[in-house]
Amino acid sequence: MSRSLDEIKIIPRHIAIIMDGNGRWAKERGLPRTEGHRIGADSVSEVVEECGKLGVEFLTLYAFSSENWKRPKREVSALMTLLERFLKTKTAEMLEKNVRLQAIGRLHDLPKSCQEQLHRSIEKTSQCTGLTLILALSYGAREEIVDGIKSLLESVEKGHLDKAMIDNDIFAKHLYTRYYPDPDLLIRTSGELRISNFMLWQISYTEFYVTETLWPDFRKEALHLAVKAYGQRQRRFGAI
Ligand code: FPP
Numbered sequence: 257m258s259r260s261l262d263e264i265k266i267i268p269r270h271i272a273i274i275m276d277g278n279g280r281w282a283k284e285r286g287l288p289r290t291e292g293h294r295i296g297a298d299s300v301s302e303v304v305e306e307c308g309k310l311g312v313e314f315l316t317l318y319a320f321s322s323e324n325w326k327r328p329k330r331e332v333s334a335l336m337t338l339l340e341r342f343l344k345t346k347t348a349e350m351l352e353k354n355v356r357l358q359a360i361g362r363l364h365d366l367p368k369s370c371q372e373q374l375h376r377s378i379e380k381t382s383q384c385t386g387l388t389l390i391l392a393l394s395y396g397a398r399e400e401i402v403d404g405i406k407s408l409l410e411s412v413e414k415g416h417l418d419k420a421m422i423d424n425d426i427f428a429k430h431l432y433t434r435y436y437p438d439p440d441l442l443i444r445t446s447g448e449l450r451i452s453n454f455m456l457w458q459i460s461y462t463e464f465y466v467t468e469t470l471w472p473d474f475r476k477e478a479l480h481l482a483v484k485a486y487g488q489r490q491r492r493f494g495a496i
Contacts, residue, residue: 266486271307271439273316274443274444274451274452276444277469281471290334292470293334296471299471300317308387318395318454321394321396321452323396325394343376355389356382356385357388360395361396397451439459444465467482
């Protein structure tokens with residue numbers, strides 16, 4: 257057993273990760289940014305596998321934000337190709353490791369072939385009962401909240417919902433994340449102290465962990481450190 261597994265006693269039920277620093281990782285090595293993303297995909301595989309082994313139930317990865325569409329066309333295209341290839345080549349491994357794939361975000365914005373592959377992988381892994389891997393794709397928390405409000409209004413207009421009944425729980429049922437518990441632990445790599453439009457509603461009581469490690473270097477030992485730090489936090493949810 258890995259030494260870094262010592263002392264891990266409390267496992268977060270849901271881990272969310274802002275995977276950052278791929279570009280800097282590549283720049284430090286004189287490589288194109290896309291190389292950082294390519295090696296970053298290897299970190300994704302390793303972290304997914306390790307979360308499954310640790311008994312984490314949900315892992316949400318911020319893989320492509322609503323704002324990422326503003327990047328140069330070539331980089332966006334390389335990221336979409338990488339995502340599609342990842343799904344194509346890793347679905348068998350997900351099945352073998354009992355990983356159920358899900359996705360949140362404005363998925364209809366993704367290139368058609370990417371959407372099709374995503375839905376194929378989701379369908380193929382739908383019976384898996386281990387880790388649920390949720391990819392946030394073309395995801396923005398403000399967009400999610402706006403979409404949630406539209407969905408609520410529609411329910412009220414159709415007479416399925418009484419306006420007076422709307423509370424936190426009912427609103428949460430209109431978000432992309434309605435099937436999942438809120439994250440217990442949010443990890444951000446590469447040292448930036450920002451939320452970057454990620455899960456604004458869901459992280460109200462989530463524990464934050466920021467590491468200087470760049471995403472392509474974030475492997476199982478780094479994950480163990482984050483989980484260990486989480487185990488030392490006292491969560492009071494506003495109570496005393
Ligand atoms: C942030 O690094 C990373 C992204 C915008 C994309 C994340 C994508 C991957 C980890 C690879 C593919 C994902 C899957 C699920 C296969 P950055 O480019 O913003 O880095 P920088 O801040 O150093 O420029």
